[in-house]
Amino acid sequence: MPRETVRGMRAHEYDLDPRFARLVPGRGMVETSPVVCPAGHQIGGGRMTVGGFTCQCSQEASDTGYRIWTCNECLAVLIHPACPQRPAFTPWEGAIS
Numbered sequence: 001m002p003r004e005t006v007r008g009m010r011a012h013e014y015d016l017d018p019r020f021a022r023l024v025p026g027r028g029m030v031e032t033s034p035v036v037c038p039a040g041h042q043i044g045g046g047r048m049t050v051g052g053f054t055c056q057c058s059q060e061a062s063d064t065g066y067r068i069w070t071c072n073e074c075l076a077v078l079i080h081p082a083c084p085q086r087p088a089f090t091p092w093e094g095a096i097s
């Protein structure tokens with residue numbers, strides 16, 4: 001069985017917490033994403049820009065990559081997981097349901 005990948009990340013390395021990624025029949029692993037920005041704007045349905053980066057900090061995610069979501073309205077940035085080198089980004093707590 002080939003490993004499932006999400007944008008180059010191997011599933012066993014990715015955060016499989018259901019708040020952040022879920023297995024969907026027929027689609028494989030699908031990332032969840034925020035629906036409200038830190039300022040309260042509704043950002044579901046493509047009203048945000050999804051990105052990601054790696055960095056040089058000591059977090060485990062510095063290798064596997066951070067996910068960031070930028071509100072198209074106010075450019076506020078949500079990040080998962082939190083990065084100590086990006087204090088201006090608001091850590092996202094994940095999908096509630």
Ligand SMILES: [Zn+2]
Pocket residue numbers: 037038039040041071072073074075076
């Ligand atoms: Zn916003």
Ligand SMILES: [Zn+2]
Pocket residue numbers: 055056057058059061062083084085
């Ligand atoms: Zn970092």
